[in-house]
Amino acid sequence: MIENNICLLTDSYKVTHHYFYPKGTEKIYSYLESRVGAEFNKTIFYGLQYIIKKYLEGNVVTEEKINQADELIANHIGEGIFNRKGWEYILDEHEGKLPIEIKAVSEGTPVDVSNVLMTVENTDKKSYWLPNYLESLLLQVWYPSTVATLSAEVRKLSNFYLEITGSVKDNLDFMLHDFGYRGATSTESAMLCGSAHLLSFSGTDTIPALTIPENYYNDSNLYGFSVQATEHSVMTSLGPDGEMNQVLNVINKAKEGVLSIVIDSYNYRNFLTEAGRSGGELNEAILNFLDGENNKVVFRPDSGEPVSTTIDCLNLLSEGFGSHLTDKGYKVFDLNIGLLWGDGLNYQKIRDILFAMKSNGWAAENIIFGMGGGLHSAVNRDTQRNAFKCSAQLRDGEWQDIFKNPLDSSKKSKTGRFKLISENNSFKTVSIDSEGEDYLQTVFKDGEFLIDEKFGDIKARALNYSNFL
Numbered sequence: 001m002i003e004n005n006i007c008l009l010t011d012s013y014k015v016t017h018h019y020f021y022p023k024g025t026e027k028i029y030s031y032l033e034s035r036v037g038a039e040f041n042k043t044i045f046y047g048l049q050y051i052i053k054k055y056l057e058g059n060v061v062t063e064e065k066i067n068q069a070d071e072l073i074a075n076h077i078g079e080g081i082f083n084r085k086g087w088e089y090i091l092d093e094h095e096g097k098l099p100i101e102i103k104a105v106s107e108g109t110p111v112d113v114s115n116v117l118m119t120v121e122n123t124d125k126k127s128y129w130l131p132n133y134l135e136s137l138l139l140q141v142w143y144p145s146t147v148a149t150l151s152a153e154v155r156k157l158s159n160f161y162l163e164i165t166g167s168v169k170d171n172l173d174f175m176l177h178d179f180g181y182r183g184a185t186s187t188e189s190a191m192l193c194g195s196a197h198l199l200s201f202s203g204t205d206t207i208p209a210l211t212i213p214e215n216y217y218n219d220s221n222l223y224g225f226s227v228q229a230t231e232h233s234v235m236t237s238l239g240p241d242g243e244m245n246q247v248l249n250v251i252n253k254a255k256e257g258v259l260s261i262v263i264d265s266y267n268y269r270n271f272l273t274e275a276g277r278s279g280g281e282l283n284e285a286i287l288n289f290l291d292g293e294n295n296k297v298v299f300r301p302d303s304g305e306p307v308s309t310t311i312d313c314l315n316l317l318s319e320g321f322g323s324h325l326t327d328k329g330y331k332v333f334d335l336n337i338g339l340l341w342g343d344g345l346n347y348q349k350i351r352d353i354l355f356a357m358k359s360n361g362w363a364a365e366n367i368i369f370g371m372g373g374g375l376h377s378a379v380n381r382d383t384q385r386n387a388f389k390c391s392a393q394l395r396d397g398e399w400q401d402i403f404k405n406p407l408d409s410s411k412k413s414k415t416g417r418f419k420l421i422s423e424n425n426s427f428k429t430v431s432i433d434s435e436g437e438d439y440l441q442t443v444f445k446d447g448e449f450l451i452d453e454k455f456g457d458i459k460a461r462a463l464n465y466s467n468f469l
Contacts, residue, residue, distance in 0.1 A: 001068060001072075002064065002065055002068055004054075004055065005065045005068060005069060006055065006056070006060045006061060006065065006098070007061070007065050007066060007068075007069035007082075007087055008065075008068075008069050008072065009055060009134075009136065009137045010133050010134070010135075010136045010137065011135075011136045012076065012077060014132065014133050014135070014136065015073055015077060015081060015082060015083070015133075016077070016081055017129055017132065017133070018083040018086055018129035018133075019083075021128060021129065021393075022393075022395060024395045024396040025128045025393055025394070025395050026125035026128055026394045026395060026396075026397070027121055027122055027125060027128055027392075027393065027394035028121065028122060028128050028129070028130075028131045028132055028390055028393055029119065029120075029121040029131070029390065029391060029392040029393065029394075029417050030119065030120050030121070030131050030132055030135065030388055030389060030390045030391065031116045031117075031118065031119045031120070031388070031389060031391055031414065031418060032116070032117045032118040032119075032138070032139065032141070032386065032387070032388050033113075033114060033115060033116055033117055033386070033387060033389075033414070033429075034111075034113040034114070034115075034117070034384040034385055034386050035113065035114060035385040035386075035387055035410060035411065036113060036114050036385070036410055037385050037410050038113045038383070038384040038385045039347075039383050039384065040113075040149050040150075040153050040384065041112065041113055042110040042111060042112055042113065042149070042465070043110070043111055043113060043117065043145055043146070043149050043384050043386075044108060044109065044110050044111075044145060044148040044149045044152050044199070044462050044465065045104065045105050045106075045107055045108070045109055045111060045117050045118075045141070045145050045148075046107045046108060046141075046144045046145050046148040046196050046199065046458065046462075047107070047140075047141045047143065047144030047145060047148075047192060047196065048102075048104050048107060048118065048138075048141050048443065049107060049216060049217060049443070049449075049452070049453060050144070050192065050195075050212065050216045050217075051137065051138065051140065051141060052102070052443065052444050052449055053216050053449060054216070055137060056098055056134075056137075056444060056447075057444070057447065057448070057449045058096075058097065058447055059095055059096035059097055059447065060096060060097070060098060060447070061087055061090050061091045061094075061096035061097075061098070062091070062096060063091065065087075066084060066087045066088060066091065069082055069087070070082045070084050083129065086126070086127065086129060086130075089126055089127070090127060090130075093124070093126075094124070094446065094447065095447075096447075097446055097447025097448070098130065098134075098446070098447055099122055099123045099124035099127045099130065099446055099447075100120060100121065100122050100123060100127070100130055100131055100134065100444070100445075100446075101120070101121055101122075101123050101442055101444070101445045101446075102118065102119070102120050102138075102442070102443055102444040102445070103118065103119045103120075103440040103441060103442050103443065104117065104118040104119075104440060104441065104443050105117055105118070105420055105427075105439050105440060105441075106439070106441065106451075106453070106458075106461065107453060107458045107461075108148075108199060108457070108458035108459065108460070108461030108462045109439075109461050110149075110152070110461075110462070110465040111420070111427050112426050112427050113384070113385070114429075115420060115427045115428065115429045116414070116418045116420050116429045116440065117145075117420075118138070118141070118440070119417070119418060119440060120134065120138065123445065123446055125394075128393075128394075131390075132388075132390060135388045138388065139381075139386065139388045141386075142381045142384065142386035143189065143192060143193065143379070143381075144192045144193065144195070144196040145196070145384065145386070146379045146380075146381075146383050146384050146386070147192075147193045147196035147197060147375060147376075147379060148196035148197075148199050148200070148462060149384060150347060150375065150379060150383075151176060151196065151197045151199065151200040151201055151375070151466075152199070152200045152462055152465060152466040153347060153466075154175075154176045154200070154201075154347060154350055154369070154371075155172070155175070155176065155200040155201060155463075155466035155467070156465075156466050156467075156468070157347070157350060157351055157354065158172060158175040158176065158350075158354070158364065159172060159466070159467060161354040161355075161357070161358060161364035162363075162364045162365060164328070164358065165326060165328060165330040165357075165358055165362070165363040165364045165365070166326030166327045166328030166329070166330055166363060167326060167330070167332070167363045167364045167365035168365055169365075170365075171365060171368065173201055173202040173203070174201065174202055174203040174225075174368055175201070175203075175367075175368050175369060176197075176200075176201045176203065176350075176368070176369050176370070176371060177201070177203035177204065177205065177226075177340075177342070177368060177369065177370040177371070178193075178194055178197045178198075178201070178203065178204040178205060178206050178209070178224075178370075178371065178372075178375060178376075179205050179206075179342055179370045179371065179372040179375075180193060180194070180206060180371065180372040180373060180374075180375045180376030180377070181194070181205065181206040181207070181208065181376075182372065183372045183373035183376050183377050184206075184376040184377060185376075185377060187208055189376065190206050190208055190209065190376060191206075191208045191209050191211065191212055192209075192212070193206075193209070193375065193376045194206035194208065194209020194210075194212075194224070194376075195209045195212035195213065195455075197209070197375060198213075198223045198224050198455075198459070199458060199459045199462035199463070200462055200463065200466050202223065202224060202225055203224070203225065203226065203368070204224035204225070204226060205226050206224075209224060210222065210223070210224050212455070213455035213456075217453060217454060217455035217458065218452060218453070218454045218455070219454045219455035219456050221455075221456060223455065223456075223459070227257060227258035227259070227260055227298075228254060228255060228257065228258070228259055228260070229259070229260035229261075229262075229300075230250055230260065230261050230262050231262060232262060232265055232302075234246070234250065235247065235250075235261070235262055235265045236265050240265075240266050243265060243266060243271070244274065244281070244282055247261065247271075247282060247285075248281065248282060248285050251282075251285045251286065251289050251297075252285065254289065256292050256293070256294070256295060257294065257295065257296075258295070258296045258297075258298060259289065259295070259296070259297050259298070260297075260298040260300055260340055261297065261298070261299055261300060262300045262302050263299050263300060263301055263302075264300075264301050264302045264303050264304070268301045268304075268309075268313065269312070269316065271299075272299065272313060272316040272317060272320065273316060273320070275299070275317075275320060276316065276317065276319060276320010276321055277320065278320075283320070286337075287335075290335055290336055290337070295336065296336040296337065296338065297336070297337050297338075298337070298338045298339065298340045298368070299313065299317065299337070299338070299339055299340070300339075300340040300341075300342060300370075301313050301339075301341065301343075302342065302343050303343055304343075306341060306343070306344065306345070306349050306352070306353055307349075307352050307353055307356045309341075310339065310341055310353050310356065310357065310367065311356055311357070311360050311362075313339055314331075314339060314357070314360075314362050314366060314367075317333060317337060317339065318331060318333065321333055321334060321335050321337055322334035322335070326363050329361070330358070330361055330362060330363035331361055331362050331363060331366075332363045332365060332366060333366055338366055338367065338368060339366060339367045339368075340367070340368050340369070340370060341353060341367065341368075341369055341370070342369065342370025342371070342372070344374070345369055345370070345371050345374050346371075346374040346378060350369055353367070353369075354367075385410075387411075387413070389403075389404065389413040389414070390402060391403060391413060391414050391415050391416055391417065391418075392415070392416055392417050399417070401415040401416045402415065403415035414429065416431055416432070417431070417432040418430065418431065418432055418440070419431070419432055419434055419436060419438040419439075419440065420438060420439040420440045421434070421436035421437060421438065421439065422436075422437070422439065423436070427439065
């Protein structure tokens, strides 16, 4: 069975809609937005180019795919339900290319919620059923867009606390590290999520994400980097009594650069006390390693209550290795060491840690964060309240504006056809007949991908937002 069969990349119920639309229907016009009530007040649009190149571009309809879909739907729902005639029309008249037009805001652009991000309509009146048939696939852009938004907001937060604590910003690009591959729902989702994170940060352990810029965004540059690091299988190799011998083994064998050491295999307080004990074997090994040019040791507590444990670790490290004050009066370690918190984080917990550090006199430059499941799988379509709705239908030669208006007013949909314009330094959705430059550009039409962007250009747009204080 063909996995990437465009005839089957939809929800089951949508297969039945071609005979439900009113007589005389010629066009369906639908749009994507982040509705009011989203977690963040802007959404960074990202991932449509991947979806189009992966699933929609070119001659995607074949006789084999139609036959396969017809048979499957007959058994799945019932005989005579699959729109074989409609798909064969696309194959015969359009050489298997999809007769739709997709307009969208440029990827990497932060757009205020309650604004249109993308529109879809058919270009052949006999394929009126196609735009919303594709909703299930196209709406999956919510995922990379939401992750891109989350990472950008964490960067803004980090930048803010670096600024107010007088910290240097040399490490801003690495203040949030992606540890999420193992917690992702699939390798494809890890790739998409991981690449979305790379729009705002450069730290990642999700290697598959590094392939997205070159394979789908015309950019062979490397956008993600990592360091040598331990895990508990390494640190517990010699048991509790051999922990110090094993950490010495790790430090002595480490290469030049950054070394991240997990410290909570047994008792992180004992570990940090021993690490900072002047004249001790572990302390001397760490100091010898730090003598190397650009070498750094990052200590990673991997359990406990995030805020109190972070402050405790910072204080213990300061006792052992010393600290000085920034020009704004916040403590920074004397040596090239740092703390990495990577357990159970989300945006709110990162905010709480940075606030607590400031309140306890610590500069934000002393810490970096790691997110796994919080980045890859704790978000969902409702995080930014993404929705795809039909707002206009062309019937018997006349456009009919349509909308939904349920008792839950937050789910009221827009009506008509749209432009996205800029007004007073923010975006505004207006009627397609209104004046103003339209920021929605045609990116796909009749099987052809029309705006093929570089990952670096998309990243620049996202950074322009997340670096703004």
